[in-house]
Amino acid sequence: MSDHASLRTPSQRIAWATTVIVSTLVFIFLIAPILAIMPLSFSSGSYLTYPLPGFSWRWYDDFITSPRWMNALKNSMIIGVASTILSMVLGTLAALGLAQWKSRLKPLVLAFVLSPVVVPGVITAVGLYFFFAPIGLTGSYLGLILAHTALATPFVVITVGATLQSFDTNLARAAASLGASPLYAFRRVILPLILPGLASGALFAFATSFDEVVIVLFMAGPEQRTLPREMFAGIRENISPTITAAAVILTMVSVILLATLEGLRRRNERLKSGA
Amino acid sequence: MTDARLTGANASTEVPLKRRLKRAERRRQVKALALVLPLLVFLLFTFAGPIAGMLWRAVGDREVRQVLPQTIAALAGWDGRDLPDEAAFAALANDILAARASGTMAIAAKRLNYALNGFRTILTSTARNLKAVPEPGTAMETLVKINPAWRERATWTTIKDASGPLTGFYLLSALDLVRNADGAIVAAPPDQAIYRDIFIRTFIISISVTALCLILGFPVAYLLATLPPGRSNLLMIFVLLPFWTSLLVRTCAWIVLLQSKGVVNDSLHWLGIIDEPLRLIYNRFGVCVAMTHVLLPFMILPLYSSMKAISPAYMRAAASLGAPPVTAFLRIYLPQTLPGIGAGSLLVFILALGYYITPALVGGAADQMISYFIALYTTETANWGLASALGAVLLLATLLLALVYGKLVQGQPVTGGMKN
Numbered sequence: 001m002s003d004h005a006s007l008r009t010p011s012q013r014i015a016w017a018t019t020v021i022v023s024t025l026v027f028i029f030l031i032a033p034i035l036a037i038m039p040l041s042f043s044s045g046s047y048l049t050y051p052l053p054g055f056s057w058r059w060y061d062d063f064i065t066s067p068r069w070m071n072a073l074k075n076s077m078i079i080g081v082a083s084t085i086l087s088m089v090l091g092t093l094a095a096l097g098l099a100q101w102k103s104r105l106k107p108l109v110l111a112f113v114l115s116p117v118v119v120p121g122v123i124t125a126v127g128l129y130f131f132f133a134p135i136g137l138t139g140s141y142l143g144l145i146l147a148h149t150a151l152a153t154p155f156v157v158i159t160v161g162a163t164l165q166s167f168d169t170n171l172a173r174a175a176a177s178l179g180a181s182p183l184y185a186f187r188r189v190i191l192p193l194i195l196p197g198l199a200s201g202a203l204f205a206f207a208t209s210f211d212e213v214v215i216v217l218f219m220a221g222p223e224q225r226t227l228p229r230e231m232f233a234g235i236r237e238n239i240s241p242t243i244t245a246a247a248v249i250l251t252m253v254s255v256i257l258l259a260t261l262e263g264l265r266r267r268n269e270r271l272k273s274g275a
Numbered sequence: 276m277t278d279a280r281l282t283g284a285n286a287s288t289e290v291p292l293k294r295r296l297k298r299a300e301r302r303r304q305v306k307a308l309a310l311v312l313p314l315l316v317f318l319l320f321t322f323a324g325p326i327a328g329m330l331w332r333a334v335g336d337r338e339v340r341q342v343l344p345q346t347i348a349a350l351a352g353w354d355g356r357d358l359p360d361e362a363a364f365a366a367l368a369n370d371i372l373a374a375r376a377s378g379t380m381a382i383a384a385k386r387l388n389y390a391l392n393g394f395r396t397i398l399t400s401t402a403r404n405l406k407a408v409p410e411p412g413t414a415m416e417t418l419v420k421i422n423p424a425w426r427e428r429a430t431w432t433t434i435k436d437a438s439g440p441l442t443g444f445y446l447l448s449a450l451d452l453v454r455n456a457d458g459a460i461v462a463a464p465p466d467q468a469i470y471r472d473i474f475i476r477t478f479i480i481s482i483s484v485t486a487l488c489l490i491l492g493f494p495v496a497y498l499l500a501t502l503p504p505g506r507s508n509l510l511m512i513f514v515l516l517p518f519w520t521s522l523l524v525r526t527c528a529w530i531v532l533l534q535s536k537g538v539v540n541d542s543l544h545w546l547g548i549i550d551e552p553l554r555l556i557y558n559r560f561g562v563c564v565a566m567t568h569v570l571l572p573f574m575i576l577p578l579y580s581s582m583k584a585i586s587p588a589y590m591r592a593a594a595s596l597g598a599p600p601v602t603a604f605l606r607i608y609l610p611q612t613l614p615g616i617g618a619g620s621l622l623v624f625i626l627a628l629g630y631y632i633t634p635a636l637v638g639g640a641a642d643q644m645i646s647y648f649i650a651l652y653t654t655e656t657a658n659w660g661l662a663s664a665l666g667a668v669l670l671l672a673t674l675l676l677a678l679v680y681g682k683l684v685q686g687q688p689v690t691g692g693m694k695n
Contacts, residue, residue: 012600023498026491027513030571033528034520036538040531048531050538090314097310100303111681113314116322118677120629122646123666126653127325130332150321153314211521214631218654231523235636239530247524254519262515 034251041244048239059245069246071223072230078141079226080209083148087205090149091156092198098157099164114154121214124151129218139221147215152205159204163197196264203257203264210253326670333446333663336439342383343370347438350431355458359431364414367425368405375402389658390444391433397424432456445664470648470665477644480562480634481627487567488574488623489616496578496615500585518572526636529565530556533637561637569633570626574619577684581615614683621680625673645669 040048044056063069094113098106116124128147129138137143167190175185191198213228220229227250234243340347345366353359374380380402387394401421409417418425425431436444436454447453447460451468455461462468495514499507517525532538533555540552555561585608593603631646645665652662 009600015600015604019494019498022491022494023510026495026571027510029491030517030568031513033525033532033568034517037524037528037531047536048534049536049541090317093310094314097307097312099307101307101311102304109311109315112323113311113318115677116318118625118673119322119326120631120646120669120673122629122631122649123326123329123670123673124322126649126662126666127327127329128321129653130659131325131328146321150318153318157314207519211523213523218650228521228523231521231527232632232636235523235527235530239527243527244531247521247527250521250524254521254524255516258515258519 037244038248038251041241041248043241046241048241048244059241062242063245063249066242069227069230069242072225072227075141075220075224076210076226076228079144079148079224080206082141082145083152083209084202084205086145086149087153087156088198088202091153091201091205092160094153095157095160095164098161113157116151117154121212125215125218128215132219138219139224141224143219144216144224144226147219148209148212151212151215152208155204155208156201159201160194160197163194167193196268200261200264203261207254207257329663330667330670331663332659333667334441334443335660336386336437336442336444338382338386339434339437340439342374342379343367343434346370346434350435350438353431353435355428355432355435355456358415358426358428361412361415363431364418364425365409365411368409368414368418371398371402371405372408375405386437386660387433389448389661390437391429393424394430394433397422397430401425429456442660445660446667448661449664449668473643473645473648474668476642477628480559480566480642480644481624481630483563484566484570484627485574485620485624487563488571489620491567492571492574492578492619493616496575496582499575499579500582514572514575517568518576522569522632525569526565526633529561529568529637533561533564556637557639559638559642562634562642565633565637566627566630570623573622573626577619577622578612578615581612581618585611618680618684621676621683625676625680628673628676629669 039050039052041059042055042057043052044054044058045052098110098113101109124147128143132138132143132147137146171189171193172185175189176182180188210226211228213226213232216224216226216229217232220226225233227246231243231246231250234240234246346363349363349366350359353363371380374383380398384395384398387398401418404421405417415425436442444454448463448467449470451463451471452460453463453467499510499514501507502510530537534540535552535554537555539555540549543549544552555564589607589611590603593607594600598606628644629646630644631650634642634644635647635650646669649662649665649669652658652665
């Protein structure tokens with residue numbers, strides 16, 4: 001049995017009970033806001049209060065029929081998918097390179113590659129705003145895709161890099177000694193083995209772009225507004241139930257991403273313990 | 276003889292092999308670098324370049340130089356003690372006439388007005404009333420007649436200070452410092468000194484949020500690390516789901532919960548605890564609650580991984596040696612969690628420093644952090660020099676802390692995605 005079952009002294013039991021109670025309260029704090037907002041999106045009234053006057057789909061209907069929200073959803077998908085693909089290509093290549101590269105400069109290069117994650121969003125956004133405006137990349141899809149790719153790539157480098165660390169390089173060597181060209185060995189031996197790492201990297205990249213709002217605030221024209229950008233505008237004006245519907249839809253996307261990631265992690269663990 | 280020949284033969288086959296290996300290794304390294312290169316070039320264009328550009332704007336001063344080139348040339352030799360000579364006045368008159376013709380006066384007026392309040396009026400009134408190039412020798416007289424400010428030394432030192440191409444003006448402003456007429460760095464007048472307060476406010480909010488995250492996160496991380504894996508994996512969902520939920524959804528949720536007719540106020544009213552709704556949002560309380568909610572997972576995850584690595588045998592050993600539980604916890608357990616506490620706190624603090632969206636949505640005017648002002652000066656008032664200088668200070672603070680963080684977590688896997 002676990003450790004806490006063998007607690008002997010009363011003070012230990014009190015300490016454990018306190019931990020459990022405080023943790024439960026924190027779990028409620030973490031999850032309650034997200035749960036509380038959901039039923040409101042099904043309210044038949046237009047006030048965001050409980051008890052709900054009745055059930056209705058009208059706010060989802062509102063969301064789906066609104067050109068503004070549909071355009072935002074479309075933009076989020078376009079920019080998210082494009083920057084995921086671009087960051088996967090750049091990030092995977094870099095992770096493969098970094099895994100083989102031996103140099104004293106490596107920590108420095110790695111720090112540089114990861115720095116978009118640490119630098120405050122506003123600073124990146126302001127820099128890009130000054131830099132992209134004169135060359136016509138503000139108010140364009142391309143500008144946003146490039147900016148989101150810069151933010152997302154570090155996560156790809158981290159996840160793919162972590163997968164490569166557990167990858168047995170002898171397998172690549174064996175493929176080479178059996179006459180496989182480097183490209184063939186990559187496609188038939190390395191790729192299938194690091195695929196789960198690539199998939200979680202892609203999920204991270206997509207989530208990063210899908211949730212990003214600071215850069216969109218600075219760089220998007222009216223045509224390129226994404227879901228978070230519309231949410232931001234909506235929260236500023238006043239929160240209507242349509243925003244809660246949008247919030248529920250966004251949360252569903254996060255749940256799907258999280259569940260997929262968890263599935264990948266479990267599969268990876270199974271493979272490892274099976275080996 | 277035979278031996279020597281043998282060793283000689285050995286040596287001759289060995290050296291090329293070594294060299295071949297070395298060459299193959301070098302080729303491998305070049306190939307590895309070639310794989311990293313596309314990302315480095317990409318980041319140079321989409322990240323490092325833009326930020327370098329922003330830093331350049333923080334110290335660059337080109338507006339006045341562009342609009343009043345002759346004046347600046349004439350002021351080059353001026354020591355700043357008395358009024359400049361007639362030649363400088365004549366050059367200024369020429370520049371003003373040229374600027375009025377090309378419509379560029381506003382660019383210089385805006386920059387000079389930052390340094391000396393009212394300079395815009397001085398320039399525009401002069402431009403309006405200066406009819407033609409003054410007769411030789413009368414430029415000083417003409418300009419002073421149009422606006423007596425041209426008799427003030429401060430008017431001229433302001434132009435000279437703004438003559439670029441480099442300036443410390445914006446960086447000094449960001450720290451509430453100015454250069455006085457004699458060129459010494461002094462504290463800015465109180466009505467202009469606002470940024471130090473904003474930095475302190477940013478710092479206080481970040482520290483409060485970090486402390487709240489640590490207090491709330493520690494027991495949770497302990498519970499997750501102590502429970503058997505099956506159950507802790509299940510409870511981990513409570514941490515990971517908010518972590519993956521959009522920042523805007525969570526901010527929106529807190530507004531719904533905390534507003535005056537919101538769920539919390541309604542429940543408290545219904546329970547008879549309050550008569551009047553409490554003000555829970557659009558103030559410091561709302562900012563701290565929402566930011567703590569957003570950043571708490573960044574505290575729990577590093578704490579959890581550091582606690583997971585602590586063997587329960589230590590605590591059992593301490594207990595068997597007679598240490599009371601509190602002593603064992605304080606002397607044995609807590610010190611081993613310090614790396615996790617350090618990493619989690621630094622991470623939360625770094626992320627909190629740069630926060631923009633949450634305070635902008637749930638804070639009042641007195642709760643806006645430094646990022647808000649950087650955004651404001653960039654998009655609303657277009658004081659790009661000051662926005663860049665404030666950004667430079669924030670960037671420096673972030674990078675220094677990140678450096679410490681990097682040393683702290685060296686060799687440990689990085690967890691999670693970060694959101695702003």
